[in-house]
Amino acid sequence: MDTFADVVTSGPVHLSATDVAFAHPGRPVLSGVTLRVGLGDRLGVVGENGSGKTTLLRVLVGELTPSAGTVRRQGTVASVGQELNVPAGATVGTLVDRSLSRLRTVAAELDRVSGEFDHDRGNLAELSEVLARAEHLAVWDADHRVEVALSRLAAPADRGRSLATLSVGERYRVRLACRLAERADVLALDEPTNHLDDAGIDFLTAELLGWRGAVVVVTHDRQLLDDVVTGVLDLDPSVDGRPALYGQPGYLSYRFAKDQALRRWRARFRAETQRRLVLAERLDASYEGLSDEWRPPKGSQTNRRATRARTHVKAADRLIARLEAQAVEVPPPPRALVFPDLPAMGPGWDPDQGVIELRSPAVSGRLDLPGTRLSIPPAGRLLVTGPNGSGKSTVLGALTGAVALDRGARTTAPHVRIGVVAQEGRGAPGQVAAMRRVAGQEPGRAPSGFDAYADEALRLLDQGLLDPASVVPIAFLGLLSEEDLDRPLDELSVGQRRRFDLACALLAVPHVLVLDEPTNHLSIDLVDEVTRALRLTSAAVVVATHDRRMRADLADWPELRLEDGRAV
Ligand SMILES: Nc1ncnc2c1ncn2[C@@H]1O[C@H](COP(=O)(O)OP(=O)(O)OP(=O)(O)O)[C@@H](O)[C@H]1O
Ligand SMILES: [Mg+2]
Incomplete structure (x- = not known):
């Protein structure tokens, strides 16, 4: 799904989420997501398959409503989703027109305001404002930008071509080319390199590096992360249950920081398990002591000794309960691929013949x-x-x-x-x-x-x-x-x-x-x-x-x- 939302309010361009959660019916997907992407920021979003990257992107651009927390957007937003359901009858031209409609509106407004402008009594502030917007969007260049982007991404440029006749990859490239030409303030892309060859990726990389706004890009392309992002948000499980934000650019620094965090998490888990074991042993010993004390010799201070023993046990019990309440969970082991043994040959094959x-x-x-x-x-x-x-x-x-x-x-x-x-x-x-x-x-x-x-x-x-x-x-x-x-x-x-x-x-x-x-x-x-x-x-x-x-x-x-x- 793609978003064309216009959310123009004054103030600096940004996209932010505060403590955002989202759940499909009966299935929590996101929780505790807090981030801010401003002018010049390019955030990479990573995580295992199914960790909620697409869901997060859709929440950020306003296609899905979070079940908790707030999302704020300032500026125009353009997104290219991982999948597109083709509207019946849509052509390449439909997507181009949708992307450029706002730019054409601004161009028409500029024409009107400048045409009507009276040099003696005209509202110069209004003219300057429209002119600035038109310049920011380089509206006169928009169609040319689409042509260039379509060609650089090896996307079909024939505007009459029906989207239904394009391959998934071609469709993705048309959508991406349009959105890049649109110059929205916030650009949100879901797995953009899946359908691009080297030349296409080079073009995309240059566009993102020069983007005059904020970028959020979901990707598993390690090279793209290295070349483009200024920070990484990781949706994989973390020690505090919130997605971890790594503020360093590039894939390698993210990977290093993540490995360190996992190591600390495991170490903390081991230390806690050890402490719990020691306490449990102590508690066992106390219970044993308690049962001895239940049958004190006659004439001894039965009540006092029994009370002391019970207090002792309760304290140990409470300590264990507190430890358990604060315990970190075991880091879930990443699911490991178990590749089956596959045969090289079938019965009666000639080893010198091709399979x-x-x-x-x-x-x-x-x-x-x-x-x-x-x-x-x-x-x-x-x-x-x-x-x-x-x-x-x-x-x-x-x-x-x-x-x-x-x-x-x-x-x-x-x-x-x-x-x-x-x-x-x-x-x-x-x-x-x-x-x-x-x-x-x-x-x-x-x-x-x-x-x-x-x-x-x-x-x-x-x-x-x-x-x-x-x-x-x-x-x-x-x-x-x-x-x-x-x-x-x-x-x-x-x-x-x-x-x-x-x-x-x-x-x-x-x-x-x-x-x-x-x-x-x-x-x-x-x-x-x-x-x-x-x-x-x-x-x-x-x-x-x-x-x-x-x-x-x-x-x-x-x-x-x-x-x-x-x-x-
Ligand atoms: N319509 C739906 N109903 C129920 N669960 C859904 C629905 N759509 C997605 N999910 C679940 O929500 C979780 C997050 O899905 P999402 O598509 O955001 O993951 P992702 O991180 O983008 O994965 P991928 O790397 O495969 O693209 C997954 O467990 C998925 O199965
Ligand atoms: Mg996805």
């Missing part, structure tokens, strides 16, 4: 590799890179068989099992809706992760693509908690749905994994874990990625670099 092979593949207008034999050997690796629209997804689709070839041939090893994470996978909103129809669920209710996973297993079993003995239980993978797996898929965050896609790709214990932009929407820590697992697995792996860190981490893999559908 999948493409010969001279061509897909009209998208891919043309004449004379190329693209062979993925057992346990082989391939990294597919290239700018937006260069044909990365088409090559991957040709390898998995999802995209039909117009020329050339595809062969596979017998009964090969291929695990696929598509760029917009099963968890994408449209896909969840389709699943709901297929599964015949009650209207309006998407299947839970557990149910959808079971459906997928049954489908693969029916097709003979799954060995029932080796199904990987989804909860075992450490991608989603059992609680989240019990929830309807459409209630999960985008990254949680992407985790579900990854689980489905592993379900059939594949011989080959084909992953299209696997870093998109996944949290920083999970990307690290997945990268490590992909380097180690016995299965063959094909990855298409624009992610700068992942490309560097896989730099020793054979690379297919594409440009305009051709290998370069």
